[in-house]
Amino acid sequence: MDLPDAWAGRDAWTVLDTHFQDGQRFLNLCRTWQRDVRRPRLLHYVGIASVVPQVDVHDSAPDDERRSLARELADQLRDREAGFHRILLNHAQVSLTLCIGDAQVMLGEQAFQADTLLCAAPADKWAVQLLARRCKRGARFWMDTMPPRGTTAATDTQLPGLLQATGFELDSAVRPANALCGTFNPRWNIPTGRTPSHHVAHSPGRCAVIGAGIAGTSVAHALAMRGWQVTVFDQEARPAGGASGLPAGLAVPHVSADDNPRSRLSRNGTRLLLQHADRLLVRGQDWEPSGVLEKRADGNALWHPLACWIKPAELVQAWLASTGIAFVGNTQIAALQRTDELWTLHDLQGQDVGRYALVVLANAMGCAALLNGSGPGVQLKPDLQDKLKALQAVHGTLSHGTYAEALEGLPQTPVNGNGCFIPHVPSARGVQWFAGSTFEPDAMAASDLRTQHTANMERLSQLLPLQGFNLGETLDRGPVAQWSATRCVTHDRLPLVGPVETASGSGLWLCVGMGARGLSFSALCAELLVARLGAEPLPMEFSLSGGLDVNRLRRLRPFAADP
Ligand SMILES: Cc1cc2nc3c(=O)[nH]c(=O)nc-3n(C[C@H](O)[C@H](O)[C@H](O)COP(=O)(O)OP(=O)(O)OC[C@H]3O[C@@H](n4cnc5c(N)ncnc54)[C@H](O)[C@@H]3O)c2cc1C
Numbered sequence: 001m002d003l004p005d006a007w008a009g010r011d012a013w014t015v016l017d018t019h020f021q022d023g024q025r026f027l028n029l030c031r032t033w034q035r036d037v038r039r040p041r042l043l044h045y046v047g048i049a050s051v052v053p054q055v056d057v058h059d060s061a062p063d064d065e066r067r068s069l070a071r072e073l074a075d076q077l078r079d080r081e082a083g084f085h086r087i088l089l090n091h092a093q094v095s096l097t098l099c100i101g102d103a104q105v106m107l108g109e110q111a112f113q114a115d116t117l118l119c120a121a122p123a124d125k126w127a128v129q130l131l132a133r134r135c136k137r138g139a140r141f142w143m144d145t146m147p148p149r150g151t152t153a154a155t156d157t158q159l160p161g162l163l164q165a166t167g168f169e170l171d172s173a174v175r176p177a178n179a180l181c182g183t184f185n186p187r188w189n190i191p192t193g194r195t196p197s198h199h200v201a202h203s204p205g206r207c208a209v210i211g212a213g214i215a216g217t218s219v220a221h222a223l224a225m226r227g228w229q230v231t232v233f234d235q236e237a238r239p240a241g242g243a244s245g246l247p248a249g250l251a252v253p254h255v256s257a258d259d260n261p262r263s264r265l266s267r268n269g270t271r272l273l274l275q276h277a278d279r280l281l282v283r284g285q286d287w288e289p290s291g292v293l294e295k296r297a298d299g300n301a302l303w304h305p306l307a308c309w310i311k312p313a314e315l316v317q318a319w320l321a322s323t324g325i326a327f328v329g330n331t332q333i334a335a336l337q338r339t340d341e342l343w344t345l346h347d348l349q350g351q352d353v354g355r356y357a358l359v360v361l362a363n364a365m366g367c368a369a370l371l372n373g374s375g376p377g378v379q380l381k382p383d384l385q386d387k388l389k390a391l392q393a394v395h396g397t398l399s400h401g402t403y404a405e406a407l408e409g410l411p412q413t414p415v416n417g418n419g420c421f422i423p424h425v426p427s428a429r430g431v432q433w434f435a436g437s438t439f440e441p442d443a444m445a446a447s448d449l450r451t452q453h454t455a456n457m458e459r460l461s462q463l464l465p466l467q468g469f470n471l472g473e474t475l476d477r478g479p480v481a482q483w484s485a486t487r488c489v490t491h492d493r494l495p496l497v498g499p500v501e502t503a504s505g506s507g508l509w510l511c512v513g514m515g516a517r518g519l520s521f522s523a524l525c526a527e528l529l530v531a532r533l534g535a536e537p538l539p540m541e542f543s544l545s546g547g548l549d550v551n552r553l554r555r556l557r558p559f560a561a562d563p
Pocket of ligand 1: 234
């Protein structure tokens, strides 16, 4: 192939590999990228594999960097199952989207065009067409003509004709053994909107993110990684002044019988959060990949090995510390106005606080007032108005304290179910416990703190009936503190992520509605937002991403608590 020359000077490069196998091709390309001084800022690699790849970590190649990459990859592949997985390597500059499952199905779930296509020989013209849909004009391809074991492919004599009819030009000079290579260059116009995301890549510029919680700062970080200059505004003086100020919380997958979108989102989102935490935080102090024991309503227990407790404010700070991000506190954004292709932000006093090509609202419940207060320039479609009206401010209180006495029989790891208990979290004041959380659908009518705390202690006694003492009552005897905030919950308890269609133009995006699972959802939602914005590979199945879209159809479902 013509790499690394072809990617010189480009911001990002995207490879589609329909035959990921043991990942060796990926590792080789990563090393080429790492060594190249002209490399693009980001390397996106989408690998399709029928089963979870087995990476050889005892590679005999005399290259420490490659071995360490192989180890990192093998570690990330532990316990992966069918579906899409976003894996960030090399300080998050290499984004691997591993799609495990049937190749045709996985190709159908994509929404991007590759710069380089590496593939096995397709079986028929439909398979060739699927590949063509995933290529940019000018994309170089390399096709192994020996079909992988157990699969069929068009014959060596059929293939060139099939490829040419679909827009793939074959190299005439070079004809490697058992392979075909060339360029995707159809004689016809490639229709716009060929990608289901319908987005044309935005070039990095100046962006404002409203809201310095875990949703806003994860978006800010993902944008900054792509070269955007990001200013994060918050009405509070410090970051994480809203629900993300939670002193400690759990990131843990949600499990459902039908593996519903929330389950898939929380499972893959938790794994992505673990990667960020591992890279940016101090283990044992800011977070711990402790695993979580779930006590289910049916009396069974379920162990989640890939789960953690985390202090979200620490991650918010770490994301904000990325190059290209500035934080501006004490600034409530009250209105947005579109002038000269830019969004002007106004504060409560009506002052202009900056102009930006892109604005992302990640201000939880505050987004509805901001959009509605922005005048005729931000006229929203009735369906979005309706979804904003349906947002619920769900109040919650977490009880916490340090141990007044040594307690025997406490679990070593966090427990969740109807409520949660995090037993051992280090802090400057000593080892802390956390028990929570209340869930009061009407924030305005929330009961007083004492009542909420009592509810937490009762829930704890049921969650963890211990021999010899009542845990709720015992912990309640020590000095106890409470922390409260409001969750932003959507009508179907899935976040709202995507562009807001307004009367006056584009460049306004939403990332809100993290509900009771913001720690699991935020990082993956940020990847989704930037992927759609930049026409990059999606971090999740296209069909799943549709369920998070701001413009999804509103299914009317009654609100149910999600402790
Ligand atoms: C008691 C409790 C326990 C929880 N436990 C867990 C848990 O264990 N696991 C889990 O995953 N989740 C948990 N959650 C939920 C989690 O905290 C949230 O999902 C997450 O923090 C939401 O992040 P966010 O960034 O969307 O919102 P926030 O953190 O609320 O951030 C929104 C920010 O926007 C700012 N803002 C609003 N309007 C404006 C404006 N107009 N201009 C400027 N700034 C503005 C606010 O000041 C705020 O800082 C819990 C929540 C509560 C209340």
